[in-house]
Amino acid sequence: MSKVKTAVKIGTLTVKNPVTTASGTFGSGLEMREYVDLRKLGAITVKGTTLKSRAGNPLPRCTETPSGTLNSIGLENPGVDVFVADILPQVAAYETPIIVNIAGSEIPEYGRLAEILENEDAVSALEANVSCPNVKSGGMALGTDPDLVYQVTKLVKENTSKPVIVKLSPNVTDIVSIAKAAEEGGADGLNLINSVLGLAIDIEHKRPALGNIVGGLSGPAIKPIALRMVYQTAQAVTIPIIGLGGIVSWQDAIEFLMAGATAVGIGTGNFLDPATTMKVVDGIEKYLEDHGFSDIHEIIGIAWKGQNAGKEGCHVCSE
Amino acid sequence: MVEQGKILINEHVGKDIWRMELKAPWIAQKARPGQFVNVRLTEHTDPLLRRPISLHGIDADNGIICFLYLVVGKGTKIMSELENGDSLDLLGPLGNGFSTAFQGKRAVLIGGGIGSAPLYPLMEMLKAQKKSVTLIYGAKDQDSIVCLDLYKENQAEVIITTEDGSAGEKGFVTAPFEALLRNESVNYVYACGPSAMLRAVEELTLKYGVDGEISTEANMGCGLGVCLSCSTPGRDGKNRKVCTDGPVFKMGELAYE
Numbered sequence: 038m039s040k041v042k043t044a045v046k047i048g049t050l051t052v053k054n055p056v057t058t059a060s061g062t063f064g065s066g067l068e069m070r071e072y073v074d075l076r077k078l079g080a081i082t083v084k085g086t087t088l089k090s091r092a093g094n095p096l097p098r099c100t101e102t103p104s105g106t107l108n109s110i111g112l113e114n115p116g117v118d119v120f121v122a123d124i125l126p127q128v129a130a131y132e133t134p135i136i137v138n139i140a141g142s143e144i145p146e147y148g149r150l151a152e153i154l155e156n157e158d159a160v161s162a163l164e165a166n167v168s169c170p171n172v173k174s175g176g177m178a179l180g181t182d183p184d185l186v187y188q189v190t191k192l193v194k195e196n197t198s199k200p201v202i203v204k205l206s207p208n209v210t211d212i213v214s215i216a217k218a219a220e221e222g223g224a225d226g227l228n229l230i231n232s233v234l235g236l237a238i239d240i241e242h243k244r245p246a247l248g249n250i251v252g253g254l255s256g257p258a259i260k261p262i263a264l265r266m267v268y269q270t271a272q273a274v275t276i277p278i279i280g281l282g283g284i285v286s287w288q289d290a291i292e293f294l295m296a297g298a299t300a301v302g303i304g305t306g307n308f309l310d311p312a313t314t315m316k317v318v319d320g321i322e323k324y325l326e327d328h329g330f331s332d333i334h335e336i337i338g339i340a341w342k343g344q345n346a347g348k349e350g351c352h353v354c355s356e
Numbered sequence: 357m358v359e360q361g362k363i364l365i366n367e368h369v370g371k372d373i374w375r376m377e378l379k380a381p382w383i384a385q386k387a388r389p390g391q392f393v394n395v396r397l398t399e400h401t402d403p404l405l406r407r408p409i410s411l412h413g414i415d416a417d418n419g420i421i422c423f424l425y426l427v428v429g430k431g432t433k434i435m436s437e438l439e440n441g442d443s444l445d446l447l448g449p450l451g452n453g454f455s456t457a458f459q460g461k462r463a464v465l466i467g468g469g470i471g472s473a474p475l476y477p478l479m480e481m482l483k484a485q486k487k488s489v490t491l492i493y494g495a496k497d498q499d500s501i502v503c504l505d506l507y508k509e510n511q512a513e514v515i516i517t518t519e520d521g522s523a524g525e526k527g528f529v530t531a532p533f534e535a536l537l538r539n540e541s542v543n544y545v546y547a548c549g550p551s552a553m554l555r556a557v558e559e560l561t562l563k564y565g566v567d568g569e570i571s572t573e574a575n576m577g578c579g580l581g582v583c584l585s586c587s588t589p590g591r592d593g594k595n596r597k598v599c600t601d602g603p604v605f606k607m608g609e610l611a612y613e
């Protein structure tokens with residue numbers, strides 16, 4: 038057992054290491070059991086859940102661009118009731134904190150979802166997705182308006198005692214103002230970033246490559262955007278950030294931590310190597326050991342705090 | 357399971373078509389006809405996603421698998437440039453595979469273009485079960501028809517169609533297929549190929565009251581059932597994941613828009 042401390046906190050939730058999964062890229066976790074030791078993850082963030090089931094967007098839903106993938110899944114999911122009854126108990130058996138990503142097409146739906154999930158002990162935290170680029174109403178439209186982000190956050194907080202993470206859209210001019218709106222609304226943490234709105238054209242068929250026309254770009258192509266947003270936001274808020282966007286290796290994860298993320302999420306990286314999360318967990322620990330750190334908090338935000346700042350503890354987690 | 361396959365042969369066998377043999381004992385041991393492998397082509401991030409390729413050969417005894425692939429873009433181009441002794445990162449076997457437990461003796465296998473790839477191990481399995489096999493193989497032209505010897509060695513009947521008439525009958529697979537359905541007894545049909553062909557074959561099969569299976573394609577993100585990129589509507593209104601519920605589906609199971 039390593040002596041390096043890797044536990045971090047998001048609100049009242051303590052996770053044993055800073056590695057979670059990006060919603061929608063890891064199913065419920067159960068599908069990945071052959072490749073991943075679910076117990077070794079800091080937390081499992083499950084596919085976005087909505088009040089009613091959603092069939093999702095027309096095919097093709099996925100195409101590839103240089104070092105990125107463009108997807109337009111459209112939040113296909115069986116609805117929160119099926120999730121709670123059939124899926125949640127099975128995932129809970131692995132005793133790893135479960136973060137449930139929720140999405141609504143109207144603001145009140147977020148409150149209702151929070152209320153339903155409040156009764157589920159197996160749910161450790163809620164992640165309000167105000168940033169899905171692939172649904173017509175709600176989704177990203179919410180996430181680009183600070184007032185609406187504030188309202189959604191506040192409503193979710195009013196309906197739950199669990200930590201609330203707000204997942205932000207990168208498709209905004211000023212990420213900091215949106216992040217502050219979520220913080221003011223009572224968010225316990227932020228997740229950034231969701232995918233970046235993009236387009237690809239199929240020149241043989243002379244039409245957009247995706248059935249939904251536009252899609253969300255993810256993978257290494259968006260890493261610099263995500264890192265920049267984490268770096269800026271971490272300096273402007275006091276709540277912890279789950280940083281994600283293009284992490285495919287432990288080195289990428291360390292960059293996010295240094296930019297100021299308290300935890301990291303692996304999304305598209307799971308598609309290249311289904312064991313990416315495990316390698317990131319081990320890699321972070323080894324990096325800390327090799328560089329003489331005793332606690333992960335020493336490197337969180339070190340890129341802007343400077344070399345010695347971390348040693349005094351972390352303002353975000355008050356440790 | 358991720359296995360590093362070692363390339364034994366990577367040869368050009370037809371117009372833009374390559375055949376690759378790999379030593380991959382774990383996959384060879386586990387795989388069934390109709391399953392596929394998700395191939396990672398670089399340790400870098402471009403091309404990023406794995407590429408799904410069907411198992412064209414499964415030799416469990418010798419730990420060897422085989423791919424038959426058409427070079428269409430960046431990923432398959434890289435594949436064609438690999439050399440003997442190189443290793444290839446393989447995730448698989450994935451998907452459900454064909455079932456062979458049908459009533460009766462006579463199976464018709466229909467392959468359109470590179471869609472013939474997964475039919476070869478299926479034919480071997482059916483032959484091992486003493487079924488009689490007819491292959492209808494449709495392609496653009498003579499240069500796109502490959503690996504026929506494999507079928508002949510196994511005493512399978514082979515009917516060829518080409519769009520330009522340079523080999524076999526001129527036209528599409530549907531003409532000889534309908535003739536078979538009309539004049540002979542067909543117990544089960546398997547098809548793999550372009551979606552327009554699958555749709556036509558499925559319509560004919562069901563029209564003549566025969567059952568069968570099709571192997572379909574969809575752009576995939578993960579191949580593991582987690583991303584829902586491949587989710588395809590069924591006639592019952594429920595979606596199916598091509599990667600884990602398929603790629604093989606019962607005829608009549610999927611909805612066509």
Ligand SMILES: Cc1cc2nc3c(=O)[nH]c(=O)nc-3n(C[C@H](O)[C@H](O)[C@H](O)COP(=O)(O)OP(=O)(O)OC[C@H]3O[C@@H](n4cnc5c(N)ncnc54)[C@H](O)[C@@H]3O)c2cc1C
Nearest residue numbers: 101407408409410425426429430431432473573574575603
């Ligand atoms: C289950 C399954 C089995 C397959 N088996 C074979 C086989 O045995 N032999 C063979 O030659 N081809 C097979 N294909 C098709 C093969 O996956 C594509 O031709 C290949 O991914 C193209 O990659 P590329 O980089 O060369 O082309 P590009 O056009 O550059 O690929 C761009 C992106 O689109 C995806 N894509 C493009 N065409 C297809 C397609 N037809 N199906 C799914 N995704 C596609 C690619 O995976 C990639 O993510 C199979 C597809 C599926 C779904």
Ligand SMILES: Cc1cc2nc3c(=O)[nH]c(=O)nc-3n(C[C@H](O)[C@H](O)[C@H](O)COP(=O)(O)O)c2cc1C
Nearest residue numbers: 059060061085166230231255256282283304305583
């Ligand atoms: C196929 C796919 C499905 C996704 N589904 C969701 C979702 O349901 N809810 C959500 O908040 N984000 C979803 N995302 C966004 C990811 O969680 C993540 O924010 C984004 O992909 C950036 O991270 P990455 O580059 O590591 O993939 C999805 C992304 C992909 C690629």
Ligand code: FES
Nearest residue numbers: 578579581584599
């Ligand atoms: S390809 Fe990801 S679910 Fe099928």
